[in-house]
Each structure stands twice: as structure tokens, then as C-alpha cells.
Amino acid sequence: MKKLFFFLCFIAAVGCTNAQTQTPFTPPAYIPPYSILTTDSVTITPANLKKNKATMIIYFAPDCSHCQHLMFELKPHMKELKNVQVEMITFVQQIKAIQTFYRDFDLKKWPNWTVGTEGYTYKVQQFYHVATTPYIAIYDKNGKPVKYIDKDPKVADILAATKKL
Template identity: 55%
Template sequence: MKRILLLLILIATVSCIQAQKADTAVKPKPIAPFRILTSDSTWFTPANLKKEKPVVIIYFSPDCSHCQRMMYELKPKLNQLKNIQIVMITWSKDYDIRGIREFRRDYDLKKYVNFTLGTEGYTMLVQKYYEVKTTPYIAMYNSAHKWVKAFDKVPKTEDVLASAKALK
């Protein structure tokens, strides 16, 4: 009898853990209704995105070591992403763009016209919208701007590139 009771408790525990994992899974969402101040001191919103081109939203922090490592590993392969609109969004006090300017300079992103870097200021709208817990957070959308995939933890470079290639 004790063994049966122990088995039932174990099954109930595993079921609860699985249910919690399902609840925290990344859920498909439309592109966030962002408004960012770019490194060029202009405003950028989803209305500025080109129609019929895939979009990758990367929520990052310029001083995040994971974000820096991701960009360091991606940098030699950025030409593989040239047909994808990449919007890198961070937060900053009073829309301070110095950090994103330095990040853009450090990774030579100015020569990639498909990259847009900006800050949402202190609104945290995008961070809340995607429920970002760690950076970098990556949301991928196809050419119809429909959600395809998200990475809510630091992804491997190969996984990002493979997923990006699949966007159409």
C-alpha cells in the first residue's frame, strides 16, 4: 500500500512539474508595439519595417556579456543575415543612446543596413511584452511578420543562423 501511495505522489509531482514547464513555454506573439530611439537619434516603430521581409527582434543590453559574446560569434557570419531585418532593442534611462552607439561601433554594425539598434527608454514595454527574463532574448518573424520562434535563453550561434535561414 505504501508503494502505491509513493508511486501516486511521484506521478502527481512529475505532472505538476510538466504543467509548470508548459506554462512557461514561449508563446507566439505578434511583433511588439515598440517605439525606439535609434543610434542615429531617429524614432523607429513597427511601421518602419519593410513588408514581406523577415524580422528578428533582439532584446539586449550593451553591457551584457552574453549579448557581447553572441555578437562576437555572429559578426563573421552577419552576411548570412543580410535579407533579414534585425531590430536590437534595449532600455536606458532618459533614452540615453551612448551605450547603443558604442555597441554599434564595437561590432561594426553601421555597415549592415538591415540592423537597427535603439532604446525603448525606461518604458520597458518590449521587455514586458515578451516577458524577457534574460538577455539576449530573440523573437523571429517570417516575411508575413508572423511569429516563428523565440529564444528566451542564450542561444547557440548555429541555432540562430539555422532558424534565421528558415524564415521566409
């Protein structure tokens, strides 16, 4: 009886270890279908993106210290990103918080930057399986993915990826 008990425990332990093995997530090779409400209360979708122009999607939270730090580091390099459409998408529903973020980083100077909320849909968050913010996806002018950055984005990595576009 003891042997049977240990055998069943062994089988359960092996089953549990295999259940925890996960393959890394790779997002689909296209820009996600999204609908965001911008700081100007305008609804934007991928149909609003300019054709034949690179796109960078930054999934963020206005109160996220890592997101704010990234923006402080990106600010001196905004001219280098002027040929990239940047879509900053958040799950935060408070338009006032998003407007404050937009104002604090003076994004009105950069018409290629759009900031908005996806509201309660969480489509973009689910599309990329976002666990932490900021999450960055960079696409070439044909909408094909060039780079995904899901942890601790470095400005040098972002600029290197966008220079290739």
C-alpha cells in the first residue's frame, strides 16, 4: 500500500512540473485591433495610422514610475522618433490622469504621438499578454513586428530598433 501511495505521489509531482513548463509568448505578427479614446476625446483605431510609416505602441500607465522614467529618458530623443507613429495606450480610464501625463511630457509638440485609453476592453493588454508596464512593440512601415520589449525598456534599444526602420 505504501508503494502505491509513493507511486501516485511521484506521478502527481511529475505532472505538476510539466504543467508549469511554458513556452514563451510571441504576439501575432500584426498590429493589434484597438480602439482608444485620446486626450482630446477622439476615438482612434489602427485605421487612423498613416500608411507606409513605422509604428511604435507603448502600453503604459500614467502613474507608473517606470513609464515616467522611460518618458524622461526619451524626451531628449524625440526628434529621432519623429518619423515613427507612437501610440501610447493605457488601461486607465481617468482621462484627467492621461491628460496630465500628456501635458507633463509636453507631447503636444509631437504630432506623431497619440495618447489614449482602451478603457475596459483590455484588448491590447490581452493581445500582448502585458504583465508589467511599459510594454513596447515596434513595427515597420508594412506593419510587421521588428521588436517587442516587455521588461525594462532601454532607450538605446528603442532607438536602435527605430533607426532600422
